[in-house]
Amino acid sequence: MAGYLLGIDNGSQSTKATVFDEHGAVHARARVPLRPNDTPRPGVVEHPDDDLWDSIGAATRAALDAFDGEPGELLGVGLCTIRFCRALLRADGTLAQPVLSWMDERVSRPYEHTNPDVRYVTTSSGYITARMTGRFRDTAANYQGVWPIDTDTWAWAADPDVPRDMLFELVYPGERLGTVTAEAAAHTGLPEGLPVFATANDKAVEALGAGLADDRTLLLSLGTYIAGMTTGSHNVHDAKAFWTNFACRPREYLYESHGIRRGMWTVSWLRDLLGDEEWLNAGAATVPPGCDGLVAVLDWLAPVDAPFRRGAFLGFDGRQGPFHLYRAVLEAIALTLYANGAAMADELGTGFDRVLVSGGGAGSDVLMRIVADVFDRPARRAQGGAELGAAICAGVGLGLFAGFDEAVTAMVTPGTEFRPDQATHERYRRLAEVYRELPGYTDPLFTWLSSATE
Structure with a gap:
């Protein structure tokens, strides 16, 4: 493979970005801590300002600065973010209000439309996809909890309790979400037009990268x-x-x-x-x-x-x-x-x-x-963890591997074993x-x- 894969893991405490080759070897990595959550009153836990997008931009730029190669050698990006968050977006994909943390009591209840600026209701991965690609698409595998999804079919419920036009198009892990826009390229340092691929919720992506x-x-x-x-x-x-x-x-x-x-x-x-x-x-x-x-x-x-x-x-x-x-x-x-x-x-x-x-x-x-x-x-x-799992999804989406089994065999290396x-x-x-x-x-x-x- 004449190129590299970037795995992004936006977790609860930090964003990590890692550049891998086709064997799972690390060629550059960076970690940027998230800011402390805002907790203005009991039950409310929000990510301050635009912290998720800001940290992804900073981590990606830092990883590329540490990379011996050129950004143009990247073949694709796998995007993984925190699960159980709720992002409320304006029509242009920007935040209408701060992202609700998974610890916020409101995410355990169905969405209530109280803010007229809100045009879309999505997850943290849907929000970052919109910022990264300009597309209103998201992985089906990051919708758990009170989201109106049919977990048997991985599709929206037939009669969702959120207006259907407020929900994103769903894709599977390993499918293309879109490509990096000019605005996102300026923010992250990634090449404009670089393909971005869906993963899943952060625990599932971590499990894939762990083998x-x-x-x-x-x-x-x-x-x-x-x-x-x-x-x-x-x-x-x-x-x-x-x-x-x-x-x-x-x-x-x-x-x-x-x-x-x-x-x-x-x-x-x-x-x-x-x-x-x-x-x-x-x-x-x-x-x-x-x-x-x-x-x-x-x-x-x-x-x-x-x-x-x-x-x-x-x-x-x-x-x-x-x-x-x-x-x-x-x-x-x-x-x-x-x-x-x-x-x-x-x-x-x-x-x-x-x-x-x-x-x-x-x-x-x-x-x-x-x-x-x-x-x-x-x-x-x-x-490996979520960064490697995200890169594996990108490799599968690009057709570098015949499927997930082949990609895991190629990119996941067993670690040290401890006997009882x-x-x-x-x-x-x-x-x-x-x-x-x-x-x-x-x-x-x-x-x-x-x-x-x-």
Whole structure:
């Protein structure tokens, strides 16, 4: 292939842009943090100004500045953005008001037309597509939640509760959204006319880039929202232990366990309080499994169905220090996902032979060893994520590969594998019972605290 692919991952905390070749090798990358969300009143969480588009422009320009080649050597762009956001646009595709974050209560309710400037209602990916290409098209695979979409057909519902002319045209992952406009080229540094390709929701694109390809593998996605995922071909309705999401392969599905809100955000928050990440990881490796009795409750952002919950550390007795606090959070992540993954597997009637771990936390050896020991399964570090998944979609759309399977084989490289220790797993097996029973004790406490402090 005489050219390169650009993968854009616009996530909850930053935008990342990476230039890949046809073998998945990285030739340049850049990351630009997003600004803190605006929260003017309870329940309202918005992206300030035009932060998503601004960060994409800055990250893309920075990646191209770091690229040894020329922008003209790029063959295509794969575009991935945060899921569950809502963007309200004017007729020209610009924002009529700030983008609603996935944490905004309004995105859990059907759209209400209260702003006369709004002409289109779309996702974050639809908005960025409009800015990048001037086309009002979007991937069908980023419409979950209250959107009026038929999840069996990947098409708009026959009688949508949003006027049909306010909704974008839908395409599959890997299909062309349009080409970079002159205005977008000036903003991003990308060549005018460069093809832009659809992906899916950010979790599904991450799963593709991580190499998740079978129902015997559980992928732990260590992002701001942490969840366990596996893949399948059936649209499972009304599941109890998981929910069915669109996959990044057309007409396939991603099964996603219950998760941890503000998961890796909690790790970052604690690291900012305690010290350097490398120092904390090295110290946490010296702490015995179980952290000398210290456990963490990870509801730093309470779930919608239990708004009274809070985060907590329990079990201090004077032996613990900063490394115990840090390791307790890592263990809580692994043990929570172990229980959630097992519940999903039981409902699906399957089991997991291996664990794949993606996201920034996968770079921690101590966390990878904890995962392997908790699950009693080999845990492999994913080398790629949403940026690579986005580039794969572009490669498939350009016809560089016969399909997604061939593209994944060519571009995804397996990472380091960590093997479980049986003695340590037995300690975690007993600790898993503690975590399973813990909400029965903490929920009444947090309910009382919530009523006492209002």
